[in-house]
Amino acid sequence: MTHATAAITRAEGQPFVLEDIDVDQPRADEVLVRIVASGVCHTDVNCRNQVYDIELPIVLGHEGSGVIEAVGSQVSSAAVGDHVVLSYGTCGVCPTCRSGHSAYCPQVYPLNLVGNRPDGSSSLSGGVRSHFFGQSSFATHAVVPERNVVAVSKDAPLALLGPLGCGIQTGAGAVLLSLQVRAGESLVVFGAGAVGLSAVMAGVIAGAYPIIAVDLSASRLKKATELGATYVIDATEQDPVAAVRELTHGGARYAIEATGSPAAFSQAVQSLGSRGVCGLVGAVGAGVNGSFDWLHVQMSGITIRGVIEGDAIPQDFIPQLISYHQRGRFPFDRLITEYDFADINTAVADAEAGVAIKPVLRIGSVS
Ligand SMILES: [Zn+2]
Ligand SMILES: [Zn+2]
Known part of the structure; x- marks a missing residue:
């Protein structure tokens, strides 16, 4: 005892x-x-x-x-x-x-x-x-x-x-393990909290470009810029879907939904272009439903993917994240x-x- x-x-x-x-x-x-x-x-x-x-x-x-x-x-x-x-x-x-x-x-x-x-x-x-x-x-x-x-x-x-x-592994794993974001491909992250900002940092490691962060808080977006976001969008000031589609010339390849808000989920999916993939990362309670534009998803071949703990095997992934951190990359x-x-x-x-x-x-x- x-x-x-x-x-x-x-x-x-x-x-x-x-x-x-x-x-x-x-x-x-x-x-x-x-x-x-x-x-x-x-x-x-x-x-x-x-x-x-x-x-x-x-x-x-x-x-x-x-x-x-x-x-x-x-x-x-x-x-x-x-x-x-x-x-x-x-x-x-x-x-x-x-x-x-x-x-x-x-x-x-x-x-x-x-x-x-x-x-x-x-x-x-x-x-x-x-x-x-x-x-x-x-x-x-x-x-x-x-x-x-x-x-x-x-x-x-x-x-x-x-x-x-938990939180940091979830955001980083969503990018590096679940979606396996590739260099030169666009990534938009909805929600610049601990999970979303970890996704932004992992996007930098993956070589994603551009990396776009969307949030309602100016201070969080400032942090996103410091951590490597190419562009930030304050959703209280502009429509994130139109902005992302313009910045990515027709829609992002990867989206991370890290807010748990059904409205942000719909926007994340609508921000995607051809063969885009949306990782559903935000935590919600039981019984929450999300909606999307069926025709958009179908015509663009979009994938919507649930993500838990960034698909991480902690004994493999956490030492990897520590190594990135020690080299100044995370x-x-x-x-x-x-x-x-x-x-x-x-x-x-x-x-x-x-x-x-x-x-x-x-x-x-x-x-
Ligand atoms: Zn947690
Ligand atoms: Zn099991």
Whole structure:
């Protein structure tokens, strides 16, 4: 048993409250991680607000990074003292996982968005649900399945790496893995938050041209320009569809929808030209429908593609993103604003207000 402090969500929409809690020892296929930092993702806020129907009380948080303190008897890929990033969970044994497409494993929803282990047990005391995205990282300690753990180099900035496990991997993977954007092809990104800006940075790596960012916020668009967008479009001032079609001489080859707004989805599809591909990345609750111009999609041979976690196999992709970062080609640290763990509610409020693009909570020290 380990004594820990965790931000517990006990009621819909209520502020996070830091409380003392006990964490079990890891089971045979789990590790105990001392959390150094955790990103705050929109999905945490959606769960707290019951956009997804998740049982409470629970410890949320799913962009954790930290140091391994203990390993279960069957763990082979990680050892005590390793620096790790925690990512999303998949079953690893179904046909989809075995074919290398585990982002679409049928167990992704139950393993990540329900809480507790698949057998219903919690690693936390007091009836509080654990294992949100296999990690519940808004806590000083977490028990995590080995499969969610990505060992990373000790010369990488561990306190900043957590968001690579979800939001940043999602945007970058959408471009590099899901859509496999090719050099010299046009890319438009709707939504310049953490996910969309990661897509912009990945577009630069891929050599896309032009890269166009669309948003409603001037400050986010400024950031998009700094990170490599060729053009930015403020959708409060001009019609993004007409602007994109003009800038790309008839329509973009690739579009990323990173807002979760049905209106932006329709615009993203309408922005595409011949054989264009739209990646549907923005998070929505159950039952949301999107619409598109049927004839446009048909006549242009357009593909609309759902994207989860950027199709990433975290153990492959996260070290790759760190390597790009270390060579100055993926400056994801410029999306991050750091907060003390105790200021978690300020971090969430700043993210909701658009003041912070990607809040990261400092929970413990690296050494
Ligand atoms: Zn699976
Ligand atoms: Zn997330």
